Amino acid sequence: MKRAVYPGSFDPITYGHIDIIKRAAEIFDCVEVSVLNNIGKTPLFSIDERVSIIKEVTKDIPNVTVGSFDGLLVDYCMKNNARTIIRGLRMITDFEYELPLAQTNRKLCENVDTVFLATSLEYAYLSSSTVKEAASFGGDISKFVPPFIADMIYKKYGTGSEERINEQ
Numbered sequence: 001m002k003r004a005v006y007p008g009s010f011d012p013i014t015y016g017h018i019d020i021i022k023r024a025a026e027i028f029d030c031v032e033v034s035v036l037n038n039i040g041k042t043p044l045f046s047i048d049e050r051v052s053i054i055k056e057v058t059k060d061i062p063n064v065t066v067g068s069f070d071g072l073l074v075d076y077c078m079k080n081n082a083r084t085i086i087r088g089l090r091m092i093t094d095f096e097y098e099l100p101l102a103q104t105n106r107k108l109c110e111n112v113d114t115v116f117l118a119t120s121l122e123y124a125y126l127s128s129s130t131v132k133e134a135a136s137f138g139g140d141i142s143k144f145v146p147p148f149i150a151d152m153i154y155k156k157y158g159t160g161s162e163e164r165i166n167e168q
């Protein structure tokens, strides 16, 4: 049984993340999407909100589970019987950040390897932070996240079109 962990902030999850999850689920027997409890960042969505959002978007993929963690990622992987960490790569700057992280994790625990999936071209520009920035000014984020997540983001910021606000 090949288990993998796909860790991240997912604040919020975007179509780019969802694409990586679907592709990873085709490669591994089981993929645990795990929300990182990063005390250094002030998130838009709480851990519980992010976990339930991800559960909703992955509910039709039977071999995907959702959890959260803090502490060392490699410890979390070992506890979950996962020998692989999945990370998505959008551009060279992602690689520069991810390579030493992967190498550090391997020094910390040689049983856990990192596998990188190159982003699909249509999502190469997409990041949670730009989605939040656009939404905070009422921009149309329908190409970036599923509709129910867009609504939740607009609600947090009190933005969106008149129509959207009136609907709520």
Ligand code: ADP
Pocket (backbone or CB within 6 Å): 007, 008, 009, 010, 011, 014, 015, 016, 017, 020, 086, 087, 088, 089, 090, 094, 118, 119, 120, 123, 124, 125, 126, 127, 128
């Ligand atoms: P972080 O873990 O750095 O806070 P995120 O939660 O945004 O970042 O992303 C988690 C993982 O998903 C990372 O490996 C990141 O590179 C990847 N990722 C983020 N956005 C995309 C995208 N548009 N396409 C593919 N992978 C992505």
